[in-house]
Amino acid sequence: MARQNVYVHFPFCRSRCAYCDFYSTLLGADVQHRYVDALCREAEARISGEVQHVYVGGGTPSLMCPDDMGRLMGVLSERGRRLQPSECTIEANPDDISADWLRHARTAGFNRVSLGVQSFNDDVLRFVGRRHSATAARKAAALALDLVGNVSIDLIYGLPLQTVDDFRRDVETAIAMGVPHISAYALTYEEGTRLWRLRHEGSLTETSDEAEWEMYDLLMNRLADAGYEHYEISNFAKPGYVAKHNSGYWDGTFYVGLGAAAHSYDGACRRWNVADVAQYVAADGQPYFELEMLTDQMRYEELLMTRLRTRRGLRLADVPEPFRPQLDQKKVPHLAAGNLEEADGTLRLTRKGLFRSDDVLSDLF
Numbered sequence: 001m002a003r004q005n006v007y008v009h010f011p012f013c014r015s016r017c018a019y020c021d022f023y024s025t026l027l028g029a030d031v032q033h034r035y036v037d038a039l040c041r042e043a044e045a046r047i048s049g050e051v052q053h054v055y056v057g058g059g060t061p062s063l064m065c066p067d068d069m070g071r072l073m074g075v076l077s078e079r080g081r082r083l084q085p086s087e088c089t090i091e092a093n094p095d096d097i098s099a100d101w102l103r104h105a106r107t108a109g110f111n112r113v114s115l116g117v118q119s120f121n122d123d124v125l126r127f128v129g130r131r132h133s134a135t136a137a138r139k140a141a142a143l144a145l146d147l148v149g150n151v152s153i154d155l156i157y158g159l160p161l162q163t164v165d166d167f168r169r170d171v172e173t174a175i176a177m178g179v180p181h182i183s184a185y186a187l188t189y190e191e192g193t194r195l196w197r198l199r200h201e202g203s204l205t206e207t208s209d210e211a212e213w214e215m216y217d218l219l220m221n222r223l224a225d226a227g228y229e230h231y232e233i234s235n236f237a238k239p240g241y242v243a244k245h246n247s248g249y250w251d252g253t254f255y256v257g258l259g260a261a262a263h264s265y266d267g268a269c270r271r272w273n274v275a276d277v278a279q280y281v282a283a284d285g286q287p288y289f290e291l292e293m294l295t296d297q298m299r300y301e302e303l304l305m306t307r308l309r310t311r312r313g314l315r316l317a318d319v320p321e322p323f324r325p326q327l328d329q330k331k332v333p334h335l336a337a338g339n340l341e342e343a344d345g346t347l348r349l350t351r352k353g354l355f356r357s358d359d360v361l362s363d364l365f
């Protein structure tokens, strides 16, 4: 079997944030233990061969108790021959972080922590329903840097109440703390979320396009000055800290997704597990799933979408012959508008194109 990465979904949260539409529930510790039992059964049934990187995301994986973390990582190690170097990441919310929890995570085998900071501004954090304060975020990041070292923080820009100067301070705080990896996402108003409803009712002011561009522009400039490589639309890393598991999504590495709502990809098809914790637990390792066979058109779109997200770009020689005339035609207006650039047989999004990547990519399809 080909080299694969493993993604584990832990869909439990203490509360729901105003912008989030990820699948998660507020169910308590008892269900969480039974969920991890089912995860272990699914891992036993589906993991074999060589495993490179592991990523446990959510939800809020930092709610997972030390025993459950150990059991899960133990099964993954027994079932898959771990290729080295292996990056094993666990997502955490700042308010769950303690020195004890970080030591347990390290003992279980995690060597990277991804912290959901989102902002270092208390007013913004309160408005979007995050449970931590700016001080707690700083403390959690400092502790994780001290005890794990390989730390990523998530930031969001374009949030209601957030000014360009607020976001500038967030970026400066992350740089000053020496965080080696930063993911910064533009806010999207996902249907059904609290922010989406507030916008729909006209009770909040959206960040203007100009202000959002100013935020993205300052993010790129400041992080470049501070020695971070901008290697994907939303991702920036100090040398040696590019996220290996997530990079697998953009270079076409196969992955097995375990847990409710988790997706898998093996080059020929995509699979997604039932998005329901109760059904997932009851199935005890044999969850209901749906499967989609990938057509040539889907594979081509996937190639464009994943490669163009990265600064390495799309090697035109990798585009299958039947799709080349289509791409040759569709890229022209975006080259002229300065959204794309082409050099040495490689097509890339420009800085402006990175900011408008959704529009450019959907136009190319």
Ligand code: SF4
Residues within 6 Å of the ligand: 012, 013, 014, 015, 016, 017, 020, 021, 022, 024, 058, 059, 060, 093, 116
């Ligand atoms: S942002 Fe994270 S903590 Fe908040 S509801 Fe979504 S998954 Fe849960």
